[in-house]
Amino acid sequence: MEEARNLDVFFYPKSVAVIGASRDPKKTGNALIQNLLNYGYQGAVYPVNPTEEEILGIKAYRSIGEIPGKVDLAIFTVPAPAVVKLMEECGHKGVRAGVVHSSGFAEVGKEGAQLQKQMGEIAKKYAIRLVGPNCVGILCTESRLPWARRSTFPQEVGNISVISQSGGGGGSFVNLAVHRGICFNKVISIGNECDVSVIDFMDYFRTDPKTDIIFIYLEGFKDGSRFLDVAKGLTPTKPVIVYKIGRTEVGERAAASHTGSLAGSIRVYDGVFRQTGVLRAEGIDEGLDYLVVFCNLFFKQGVPRGKRVGIVSGPGGPGVATADACVEVGLEVPDFSEETKRRLVERIPTAARANPTETGDFGFVATMKERDPYGALVSIVEQDDSVDMIAIVGPGEFNPEGFRDVVLGVQSRCKKPFIVIWPSAGEGVESCKKSLEAAKIPLFSTPERAAKALGALIRYQEMVRRLEKRECR
Amino acid sequence: MSLQEIKATMAKCRETGQRFVSNAEVKKILSYYNIQIVHEGVAQSVNEVKKVSESIGYPVALKIISPDIAHKTEAQAVKLNLRGPREIEEACSDLLAKVQAYKSGVRVEGYLVQEMVEDGIETIIGLHTDPTFGPVIMFGLGGIWVELLQDVSFRAIPIDWLDGMDMVEEVKGSRLFKGFRGKPPVDLKAIYEILLSVSRLGMELREIREMDLNPVFLREKGAVVADSRILIND
Numbered sequence: 122m123e124e125a126r127n128l129d130v131f132f133y134p135k136s137v138a139v140i141g142a143s144r145d146p147k148k149t150g151n152a153l154i155q156n157l158l159n160y161g162y163q164g165a166v167y168p169v170n171p172t173e174e175e176i177l178g179i180k181a182y183r184s185i186g187e188i189p190g191k192v193d194l195a196i197f198t199v200p201a202p203a204v205v206k207l208m209e210e211c212g213h214k215g216v217r218a219g220v221v222h223s224s225g226f227a228e229v230g231k232e233g234a235q236l237q238k239q240m241g242e243i244a245k246k247y248a249i250r251l252v253g254p255n256c257v258g259i260l261c262t263e264s265r266l267p268w269a270r271r272s273t274f275p276q277e278v279g280n281i282s283v284i285s286q287s288g289g290g291g292g293s294f295v296n297l298a299v300h301r302g303i304c305f306n307k308v309i310s311i312g313n314e315c316d317v318s319v320i321d322f323m324d325y326f327r328t329d330p331k332t333d334i335i336f337i338y339l340e341g342f343k344d345g346s347r348f349l350d351v352a353k354g355l356t357p358t359k360p361v362i363v364y365k366i367g368r369t370e371v372g373e374r375a376a377a378s379h380t381g382s383l384a385g386s387i388r389v390y391d392g393v394f395r396q397t398g399v400l401r402a403e404g405i406d407e408g409l410d411y412l413v414v415f416c417n418l419f420f421k422q423g424v425p426r427g428k429r430v431g432i433v434s435g436p437g438g439p440g441v442a443t444a445d446a447c448v449e450v451g452l453e454v455p456d457f458s459e460e461t462k463r464r465l466v467e468r469i470p471t472a473a474r475a476n477p478t479e480t481g482d483f484g485f486v487a488t489m490k491e492r493d494p495y496g497a498l499v500s501i502v503e504q505d506d507s508v509d510m511i512a513i514v515g516p517g518e519f520n521p522e523g524f525r526d527v528v529l530g531v532q533s534r535c536k537k538p539f540i541v542i543w544p545s546a547g548e549g550v551e552s553c554k555k556s557l558e559a560a561k562i563p564l565f566s567t568p569e570r571a572a573k574a575l576g577a578l579i580r581y582q583e584m585v586r587r588l589e590k591r592e593c594r
Numbered sequence: 595m596s597l598q599e600i601k602a603t604m605a606k607c608r609e610t611g612q613r614f615v616s617n618a619e620v621k622k623i624l625s626y627y628n629i630q631i632v633h634e635g636v637a638q639s640v641n642e643v644k645k646v647s648e649s650i651g652y653p654v655a656l657k658i659i660s661p662d663i664a665h666k667t668e669a670q671a672v673k674l675n676l677r678g679p680r681e682i683e684e685a686c687s688d689l690l691a692k693v694q695a696y697k698s699g700v701r702v703e704g705y706l707v708q709e710m711v712e713d714g715i716e717t718i719i720g721l722h723t724d725p726t727f728g729p730v731i732m733f734g735l736g737g738i739w740v741e742l743l744q745d746v747s748f749r750a751i752p753i754d755w756l757d758g759m760d761m762v763e764e765v766k767g768s769r770l771f772k773g774f775r776g777k778p779p780v781d782l783k784a785i786y787e788i789l790l791s792v793s794r795l796g797m798e799l800r801e802i803r804e805m806d807l808n809p810v811f812l813r814e815k816g817a818v819v820a821d822s823r824i825l826i827n828d
Contacts, residue, residue, distance in 0.1 A: 345727035349750055378804040378825060379740045380720025380732045384748065389724050392748030395764070396757060591756055 128317065128325045130218045131252060132261040132307050134193035135164045138185060138216070140207055141198035141223075142168030142176050149222055149269045150198040153258070154179070156267035160274055163265065165190055185210045192216045195249075196258065198269070201225035201233065204254070205240045212247030219244065221253035222269055227313050228255050241315045256312030257288035260295075262305055263331065272296065279304025280331065280420060281412055284322050285338035286311055290366070294338055294405060302558025303412050306331045318343055320351050327355045334415050336408065337363045341386070349397055356398030357585045360415050362577075363401050364408045365390060398584040400577050410565065410574035414540070417563040418510075419578060422538040428579045429453045431508035432477030433498045435486065435516040435524075439544050440477035443514050443568040450576030461505040468497050477514070478502065486516050489523030496530050503537045511535065512571065515543035518550050525553035532562055540564070542571045595622045597798060604801045604826055615824040617659060617706065623799075624819060627791040629807070631819045633709040640686045644679050646707040653677045653710040655820075656685050658693050659703045666821070667738060669696040675710055711820055714811035715770050715780055718746070719788060721796045721805040723827075729796045733758075733789060735767045737809040743767070751793040758786040771812065780812035788817055803827045 137157065143150035150170075154177050157166045167188045168181040175181050182188050185195065185207065195216045197204045201223050211219060226237040237254060244251045252259060258268035262278040273296040281303065285291020288310040295308055307329075311319055319337060326332045335355070342348045355361055368387040394401050402408035418425075430447050432454060434440025444454045454476055457465070462474040471481035472494075480494040489495075495513060502508055513531065515524050528541055540563040543554060557564050565571035603619050615623070617636075624631055635646035636659065647654045658671040666672045670692040673685040686705065693700050716737030724730045727750045734746030747764040749757050762768050762785055773779035788810065796802065804825040811818050 342726055345724070345750070349727070378720060378722070378806045378823060379718060379808060380722045380806050381804040381825075383720075383732060383734075383740070383744060383746050384722040384724060384730065386726075388746065389722075389727060389730050389748045389750075392730065392761075393727055393750050395760060396749050396753075587756060587760070591754065 127250065128321065130193050130250070131220070131259050131309075131317075132266060133264045134218070134266065136167065136190055136193050137162070137164060137266070138167040138169050138182075138188060138192045138195045139198065140169045140185065140195055140211075141203075142170050142173070142181060143198075144173060144176055148198070151177070152271050153196060153198065153267070153269050156269070156271075156274075160267040161265035162267065164193075167192065185214045185216070188214065193218065195219045197221045197223055197254075199223060201236050201254070205236055205243065208240055208243040208247075208249070211249060212243060216247075216249055218250045219252070220256070220258050221251060221312070221315075222256060222258055223253075224255045226254040226315070237313060237315050244316060251316035252309065253312035254315060255288075256310040257292060258310055260305075260308040262307075268292075268308065268310060273299060275299045275305045275308075277304040279306055279416065280333035281305050281336060281416055282307040282309075282326055282329070282332040282334070283336045283338065284309050284311055284319050286314075286319065286340040287338055287366070288312070291338045294336075294364070294408065297405065298409055298412060301409055301413065302555070302561070302564075303409065303416060314343060320344055320347050323348075323355055323361070324351045326359065327351070333359055333420050334412065335359055335361045336412060337361065339363050339365045340367055345393070349393065352397035352399055353588060356581075357588055360419070360581055361399045362408060362411045362415070363394065363399055364405065365401060395584065398581070398588050400581055400584075402577075406570065407573060407577075410570050411577050413563050413565070414574035414578050415581075417561045418538050418540060421561055422563075424582070425510040425538045425578070427453075427509040428575075429455045429507055429509045430512050430575070431455075431457070431502040431505060431510070432512045432514065433495060433502055434477050434479040434514035435495070436514070437473075437479050437481075439514045439542070439568060440479050443512055443542060443572065444477050446568040446572035447512070447575070450572045452572065452575055452579065455507045457502070457505050458507060461501055464501045465498060468501060469494055472498060476502075476508075486519050486523070489516075489520055490526050493527050493530065495524070495527045496534070499531050499535055499539070503535055503539075508537065510575070511537055511539040512575075513539060513541045514568070515541060515545060518545050518547040521545075521547075521549045521553040525556055528557055528562060529560060532560060540571055540575065542566070542568050544568070595626050597626070600626060600799065601801070604799070607826055608801070608828075613825055613828075614661070615826060620822050620824050623795070623824070624807075624822065627795045629788055629791050629795075629819060630816060631822070632711055632811075635707050637705045637707055640683055643686060643705050643707055644682050647676070647679075647682060650707060650709050653712075654682075655708045655710050656682070656689065657706040657708065657821075658689050659706050660693065660701055661703070662697055662700045663693065664823075669693055671696070675712075708820065711811045711813075711818060714813035714818075716809035717785070717812055717817075718806060718808040719792055719810050720807065721751075721792060721802055723803050724750075729800065729802075731761075731789065731793055731796060733761045733785075734765055735770075739767075740808065751796045753789065753793045755786055755790065758789040761789065762786070778814045781815050781817060784815075784817040785812055788819075801826050 141150040718736030720732040
């Protein structure tokens with residue numbers, strides 16, 4: 122545990138040296154300084170460059186040794202052989218941790234692997250923890266420590282942390298997520314894992330009070346047996362969602378048994394994930410949807426007590442489609458109680474008495490806000506004991522502001538977890554969707570995506586219950 | 595046979611460059627782990643086959659034992675449901691012709707005579723050494739369905755009883771186990787027991803690179819292995 126907490130320095134350094142800081146806007150060493158200045162990082166920033174006096178208006182140092190204060194974190198953007206040389210200097214300076222962006226290490230072949238080994242040995246000698254090489258860095262929304270990418274900067278502090286084995290893939294995922302209103306806490310591009318590994322950070326997040334959900338963009342684990350232990354300790358309190366690439370790789374050698382030939386990587390991974398309570402998202406879209414449902418429903422509205430969904434729809438078809446999608450993923454769409462049915466039609470005579478219920482009158486759309494049919498039906502359905510959560514299915518593109526306000530109203534009153542499915546598009550709708558996302562409402566554009574995400578939530582709870590049952594034995 | 599003796603046997607296989615553990619040794623290993631196998635006997639001649647068949651009781655299944663044949667069905671090295679001495683005679687000569695046609699110069703070490711299991715559902719239980727997670731166990735629908743349906747589940751070992759239950763549940767065809775079309779449900783407890791035994795076997799015998807128990811017949815009472823192979827590490 123103490124070991125894991127040592128990794129704090131990667132997210133909350135009091136000072137950062139950028140080795141390879143540059144005036145050239147095309148270089149990573151320039152982007153990093155710019156990001157450190159623009160993103161709001163509060164610690165000391167030390168550009169290191171042998172020939173420059175200042176970079177982007179702040180004083181540069183010719184070497185690490187010349188830096189007057191302590192250096193917690195050194196970020197390397199210089200070529201691989203130079204990193205190896207400068208690591209020794211960092212050791213003398215007392216640097217605590219390094220993030221090595223530079224490529225040209227193990228990923229390029231034998232010679233690079235040798236350099237990586239050398240670098241690792243020097244770092245170890247001085248007890249410097251390393252992330253990378255061959256990565257795009259670390260981002261922390263709390264400390265405003267930026268990574269080296271030029272576009273994606275999550276502004277709001279969230280409770281999701283990401284570990285990515287792909288710099289590009291992790292970067293685009295975060296970008297897509299930010300545009301979906303998803304908020305992050307820490308993001309790590311892990312690179313070649315010469316020292317700190319994916320599993321080390323998983324272990325770190327287990328005790329990180331700021332992280333509730335872990336998302337991993339995975340190529341493969343280096344130490345599978347340790348993954349089992351760490352994951353089992355993590356998933357009961359913090360959902361772990363994995364997006365695995367390299368699903369279709371063919372085994373290196375022809376297997377001599379049925380078992381060997383069926384043990385393609387993803388089947389074994391899936392088995393181990395079920396064993397440890399980890400959720401695998403089958404695609405990027407699914408990954409984003411899972412995050413939305415865990416972040417905005419599970420951790421904000423509360424844990425649904427079961428898997429029974431009450432559906433409140435404006436239009437008829439999409440309500441039925443939602444019921445189909447729910448049942449297809451193993452959720453239940455129970456019949457409402459007689460009391461609920463009576464109250465629904467008492468309140469809105471055109472309403473459907475069944476689950477899904479619908480407003481049954483398009484006249485409502487124009488006067489949505491005044492008459493609030495959604496709010497009325499939700500307030501009745503949420504009191505039905507046979508319903509654990511509610512799916513609200515939005516109208517078309519007419520009067521989107523009305524629907525937005527109605528949903529915000531539901532958010533302030535509804536006691537049961539709910540999601541919103543709004544299968545519509547267009548300028549007005551998009552801007553209203555943005556407001557709902559900003560208000561942390563779990564919003565989906567299709568019934569199928571919503572149902573899959575809810576299904577994952579239920580699957581997660583079932584897996585955790587099984588893990589806990591084991592613990593008790 | 596003790597664990598030590600099993601390990602010694604495997605070491606010997608390795609030294610002599612033998613990749614597969616012989617059928618006789620596999621039987622001993624399985625019985626050490628209390629995994630039930632079908633009644634069977636080895637015979638060298640047609641007359642011996644008849645004798646063994648009588649002691650097991652007709653009908654029997656007859657298989658060719660050869661180090662050169664990996665998949666017996668594919669080589670047509672299997673005859674099922676033989677009901678008497680006449681059928682045994684025909685089957686023996688036919689089997690020899692079939693395997694010679696399959697691979698010329700094929701080495702034949704004898705005949706394996708087995709009790710004919712006619713009831714039960716064919717499943718597969720296997721072990722494999724995964725490059726990431728180490729030894730893993732597999733369960734699925736077996737026999738000739740393995741490759742076609744690929745309806746299997748994996749877990750890293752060791753597993754516990756609940757993992758075993760999950761593995762079985764995860765297989766799409768697991769509905770078959772609950773009984774269908776008037777057939778009785780199979781003995782689920784017996785599957786879990788074999789899975790746990792195989793898990794223990796895999797943990798103790800890390801020399802094994804791959805193992806197939808296929809088919810394992812799940813029956814109304816108990817489960818029994820009808821064929822098996824163990825491949826050891828180089």
